[in-house]
Amino acid sequence: MGVLGELLITAGVLVLLFLGWQLWLNDIIQGNIQTQDAETLTQEWAAAGPTTSPTTAPTTVPSATPSNGPAGQTTKPVVGVAPGNATKFAVLMVPRWGPHWQRTIAEGIGVTDVLNKIGLGHYPGTQMPGEVGNFAIASHRLAYGAGFKNLHKLEVGDHIYVETQDGWYDYIYRSTEYVLPTGIGVIDPVPQLPNVSPKDRIITLTTCNPFYSTDERLIAYGVYNTWYPRAGGPPAAIAAAVAARNN
Amino acid sequence: MYGALWRILPGPIWVRIVILLVLLAAVLFALVEWVFPWVDQFVAPRDVTVTK
Numbered sequence: 610m611g612v613l614g615e616l617l618i619t620a621g622v623l624v625l626l627f628l629g630w631q632l633w634l635n636d637i638i639q640g641n642i643q644t645q646d647a648e649t650l651t652q653e654w655a656a657a658g659p660t661t662s663p664t665t666a667p668t669t670v671p672s673a674t675p676s677n678g679p680a681g682q683t684t685k686p687v688v689g690v691a692p693g694n695a696t697k698f699a700v701l702m703v704p705r706w707g708p709h710w711q712r713t714i715a716e717g718i719g720v721t722d723v724l725n726k727i728g729l730g731h732y733p734g735t736q737m738p739g740e741v742g743n744f745a746i747a748s749h750r751l752a753y754g755a756g757f758k759n760l761h762k763l764e765v766g767d768h769i770y771v772e773t774q775d776g777w778y779d780y781i782y783r784s785t786e787y788v789l790p791t792g793i794g795v796i797d798p799v800p801q802l803p804n805v806s807p808k809d810r811i812i813t814l815t816t817c818n819p820f821y822s823t824d825e826r827l828i829a830y831g832v833y834n835t836w837y838p839r840a841g842g843p844p845a846a847i848a849a850a851v852a853a854r855n856n
Numbered sequence: 857m858y859g860a861l862w863r864i865l866p867g868p869i870w871v872r873i874v875i876l877l878v879l880l881a882a883v884l885f886a887l888v889e890w891v892f893p894w895v896d897q898f899v900a901p902r903d904v905t906v907t908k
Binding site: 612615616623626627630631634635718720721724730732747748749750757788790791792793795796815816817823826828 | 884887888895896903906907
């Protein structure tokens with residue numbers, strides 16, 4: 610076997626090693642880092658309490674109707690202000706993806722600074738958690754911690770919790786849509802209805818589809834249910850996960 | 857290539873094997889720590905967002 614043959618075999622092994630690293634090893638490493646990230650951030654919030662100068666009711670959409678939460682729900686959710694690019698400001702918790710599943714959301718959808726490192730990114734210009742309109746976020750389906758690996762496993766009625774320093778915003782998964790990468794209508798204030806004034810609070814999660822491909826985008830929508838101010842403690846469904854962080 | 861490497865290594869067989877294992881570990885570490893992250897930016901499945 611000549612030197613050329615050995616070089617070719619070496620190259621083949623290197624490619625396989627790279628794929629193993631990218632799709633498996635690095636995915637696990639990044640996933641652990643991002644989960645740890647979320648725990649650290651939420652512990653800081655728990656120690657600091659709610660923001661001292663909360664911005665009040667939704668302001669960007671004046672035509673908004675008051676809270677469309679469940680009956681008896683009267684308080685409007687506090688709406689924060691979008692921070693600077695790549696700044697972490699929220700944590701996503703989805704019990705369907707595991708009782709302790711939690712990942713950090715940062716502002717922006719930059720590939721190298723947000724999606725590959727922090728995990729979940731908030732589309733700039735879309736609304737904030739609890740705001741009337743559309744809180745749109747993106748994450749990888751595969752590798753880099755694969756925040757939305759199980760986006761297709763959501764079932765109608767599943768809760769999607771967004772935690773900020775102010776408290777927990779409770780969204781309920783409604784439906785899924787498949788679009789082309791150019792389908793920016795999904796992040797409109799009213800998804801797929803441009804120039805329509807929003808009345809509901811929507812969350813939109815986008816990732817790539819199918820697995821191992823970026824040909825399409827998988828979109829999951831949730832509708833706002835209610836919110837839990839930090840002072841009142843977390844919703845019961847995730848109380849155990851929240852308590853477990855402090856250990 | 858690898859045959860030459862084996863002949864260059866000193867000592868009895870078990871010493872050579874230990875040296876090779878150490879070399880292999882060093883190479884794997886370098887790959888994971890520096891080479892793969894660098895290559896990754898060129899070949900990764902990157903797009904998860906909707907854009908114009």
